[in-house]
Amino acid sequence: MKKLNFSGGEPFLKPKYLAELLQYSKTELQLESVSIVSNGSKIERKFLEKYKAYVDILAISCDSFNERTNQKIGRGKGTHVHKITQISQWCQEYGIKFKLNTVVNKYNWEEDMNVHIEHLRPFRWKCFQVLILENENGGNNTLRDAREFVITHNEFQSFIDRHQQHTCIVPEPNNVMMNSYLILDEHLCFLNCTDNDKRPSDSLLHVDIQTALKQAGWDQCAFVKRSGVYAWSKNNNSCGSASSDNRLDW
Known part of the structure; x- marks a missing residue:
C-alpha cells in the first residue's frame, strides 16, 4: 500500500483517534501519502500545527463560494468560505498540500469559481x-434522496469548460467515478458500487486482501483514467498527473 485517505462522515469529529491513525500510517506503515477529506468545520489550527508531519494532503469539500448556495446544498451556516480560506493558509504555513473537492450539482453548475x-x-x-x-x-x-441535485453530462461539462484554465482541475463524471475508488468502511469491508449500491465485501479482519479485492468491484483502468496516480507526497510539489514521475509507476 502506498496511499491512504481518511474520509467519512467527518474525520475531525474524533480528532484524538484521527491523530493516532495519522501517526501510525506514517511511522509504522511508512506510507508515501496520508490524506484527509473534511468539510473543514471542525479543523483547528493547533491540530495541523501538531500533526503536520503526518499529513501529506488535506482536502476540503467546497461546493460553492456563494454562502446562500452552500446553505441550499446543506454545506455550513454561512461561514464555510471564510473557514476554507483560513485552512488553505494554515496548510501553506505547515507544508501540507491543500486540495479542494467540489460536487457539481443543480445548484452550482452555472457558478464561475475562477477568481x-x-x-x-x-x-x-x-x-x-x-x-x-x-x-x-x-x-x-434510502436514508438520503439526492435526486433533486442531478445534472446532465452536458451541464457538468459546461462547468469543467468554464474552469479548464486551471491545471489543477481533475474532472470526474459519473462514468469515471463510479467504480474507480477502493473504499473501506468502518468494518474494513470494501464497498462495491457496481449494482447502484454500496455492497460490502468480506471484512479484511476475516479474509485475505486478494479475496476481498475480488469482491470490491474496483475498475483499475478507470482509476488510472481519472488520474488516480499522481504526485501525492508533500515532498513532491508537482500538480496534477504524475505520468512523468517514474517513482509512481505501478
Missing part, C-alpha cells in the same frame, strides 16, 4: 458530477 480558485491555489481540484446510487441516495426508502 476563488486562483486565490486559493489548490494543488489539486477534484470536480465530481453528483452521483446517484439507486440503493444509497436515490430515494425509495
Whole structure:
C-alpha cells in the first residue's frame, strides 16, 4: 500500500483517534501519502500545527463560494468560505498540500469559481458530477434522496469548460467515478458500487486482501483514467498527473 485517505462522515469529529491513525500510517506503515477529506468545520489550527508531519494532503469539500448556495446544498451556516480560506493558509504555513473537492450539482453548475480558485491555489481540484446510487441516495426508502441535485453530462461539462484554465482541475463524471475508488468502511469491508449500491465485501479482519479485492468491484483502468496516480507526497510539489514521475509507476 502506498496511499491512504481518511474520509467519512467527518474525520475531525474524533480528532484524538484521527491523530493516532495519522501517526501510525506514517511511522509504522511508512506510507508515501496520508490524506484527509473534511468539510473543514471542525479543523483547528493547533491540530495541523501538531500533526503536520503526518499529513501529506488535506482536502476540503467546497461546493460553492456563494454562502446562500452552500446553505441550499446543506454545506455550513454561512461561514464555510471564510473557514476554507483560513485552512488553505494554515496548510501553506505547515507544508501540507491543500486540495479542494467540489460536487457539481443543480445548484452550482452555472457558478464561475475562477477568481476563488486562483486565490486559493489548490494543488489539486477534484470536480465530481453528483452521483446517484439507486440503493444509497436515490430515494425509495434510502436514508438520503439526492435526486433533486442531478445534472446532465452536458451541464457538468459546461462547468469543467468554464474552469479548464486551471491545471489543477481533475474532472470526474459519473462514468469515471463510479467504480474507480477502493473504499473501506468502518468494518474494513470494501464497498462495491457496481449494482447502484454500496455492497460490502468480506471484512479484511476475516479474509485475505486478494479475496476481498475480488469482491470490491474496483475498475483499475478507470482509476488510472481519472488520474488516480499522481504526485501525492508533500515532498513532491508537482500538480496534477504524475505520468512523468517514474517513482509512481505501478
